[in-house]
Amino acid sequence: MLVLAIETSCDETSVAVLRAPEAVAAPEVLSNIVLSQDEVHAPYGGVVPELASRQHIKTIAAIVGEALTRAGVGLEKIDLYTVTQGPGLIGSLLVGLSFAKGLAYYHKKPLVGADHLEAHLEACFLENTGIEYPVLGLLVSGGHTALYLMEEPLSYKLLGKTRDDAAGEALDKIAKFLGLGYPGGPVIEKLGRGGDPKAFPFAVPRTKDRSLDFSFSGLKTAALKHIREHGIAKDDARLPDFLASFEEVIARTLVDNLRRAADAVQPRSLVLCGGVARNTRLRARFQDFAREAGLPAYIPSPKLCTDNAAMVGALALKKFARRPDPATDLDLDAYAR
Ligand code: KG4
Numbered sequence: 001m002l003v004l005a006i007e008t009s010c011d012e013t014s015v016a017v018l019r020a021p022e023a024v025a026a027p028e029v030l031s032n033i034v035l036s037q038d039e040v041h042a043p044y045g046g047v048v049p050e051l052a053s054r055q056h057i058k059t060i061a062a063i064v065g066e067a068l069t070r071a072g073v074g075l076e077k078i079d080l081y082t083v084t085q086g087p088g089l090i091g092s093l094l095v096g097l098s099f100a101k102g103l104a105y106y107h108k109k110p111l112v113g114a115d116h117l118e119a120h121l122e123a124c125f126l127e128n129t130g131i132e133y134p135v136l137g138l139l140v141s142g143g144h145t146a147l148y149l150m151e152e153p154l155s156y157k158l159l160g161k162t163r164d165d166a167a168g169e170a171l172d173k174i175a176k177f178l179g180l181g182y183p184g185g186p187v188i189e190k191l192g193r194g195g196d197p198k199a200f201p202f203a204v205p206r207t208k209d210r211s212l213d214f215s216f217s218g219l220k221t222a223a224l225k226h227i228r229e230h231g232i233a234k235d236d237a238r239l240p241d242f243l244a245s246f247e248e249v250i251a252r253t254l255v256d257n258l259r260r261a262a263d264a265v266q267p268r269s270l271v272l273c274g275g276v277a278r279n280t281r282l283r284a285r286f287q288d289f290a291r292e293a294g295l296p297a298y299i300p301s302p303k304l305c306t307d308n309a310a311m312v313g314a315l316a317l318k319k320f321a322r323r324p325d326p327a328t329d330l331d332l333d334a335y336a337r
């Protein structure tokens with residue numbers, strides 16, 4: 001069985017072709033094309049929704065074509081279509097959704113809707129078979145920061161989420177404030193390399209009720225205060241120390257909550273996913289904790305951490321295997337949150 005997956009929830013136009021697994025094997029990713037719009041949004045220091053949807057419209061047909069070519073299959077061979085329904089930017093989502101509906105309707109094939117956050121959590125399963133449930137998942141992206149308990153396949157119980165900024169958003173905003181470019185996470189990682197993560201004293205924030213929720217707006221304010229007080233600027237010699245310290249406290253905050261969640265739910269494995277999971281420092285802190293807890297830990301390879309359609313295909317294949325429905329669902333709708 002071949003699935004064609006489309007992801008346009010934010011500022012990446014992505015299309016993947018996957019082949020369904022034999023027995024317990026992971027699906028085979030035949031192609032996974034990701035066209036980033038970073039250059040379009042960089043001058044604004046963040047995603048401009050109207051520009052994002054226009055860009056998806058311009059590129060979606062070519063990206064579908066490229067994904068099929070790289071996979072070496074024609075549209076007539078596709079058995080199943082899938083597309084991200086949400087959460088995300090509504091205009092962007094509608095481009096992918098309409099395109100997928102058109103393809104599925106024309107070719108009289110089933111169409112499965114996918115949740116973007118569930119898809120991020122499924123990315124790990126593309127590269128690893130035998131991840132044992134219950135799985136505790138930490139999802140860290142530009143739009144979301146959340147902890148999930150997956151007790152069995154396709155079950156996602158939200159344990160805690162950010163009450164304000166997402167971790168990636170905090171990185172992006174500080175980078176924007178310092179004029180370092182967009183997206184902020186990768187720039188901060190690059191410029192902070194070699195910096196002393198203890199140079200600036202950031203405290204790990206804790207929510208008053210000790211819930212598993214996150215809050216990053218306080219850290220952002222603390223960072224802005226340091227920038228003002230120490231006069232830190234783009235070409236400052238202290239910039240690497242500052243960025244390394246900020247990155248370190250974000251990683252520690254994330255892993256702190258993960259530790260408390262693991263104590264509470266006693267998982268058998270740990271998963272880290274989402275765009276910020278590309279970050280070397282966070283990956284290291286996550287692995288340190290996993291070793292300390294004696295739990296197997298999984299992180300997707302970098303390309304599968306940031307938005308991509310292969311993870312959407314992985315989710316759809318699981319959903320379709322559980323409840324095969326040959327109908328093309330033209331009522332499928334997009335949702336922003
Ligand atoms: O998952 P994703 O591609 O899109 C959303 O669903 O939000 O995540 C994008 C986020 C951005 O905030 C970006 O700055 C961050 O992931 N990011 C990183 C790195 N690469 C991307 N953050 C830290 N270090 C990185 N290497």
Ligand code: ZN
Nearest residue numbers: 120141306307
């Ligand atoms: Zn995402």
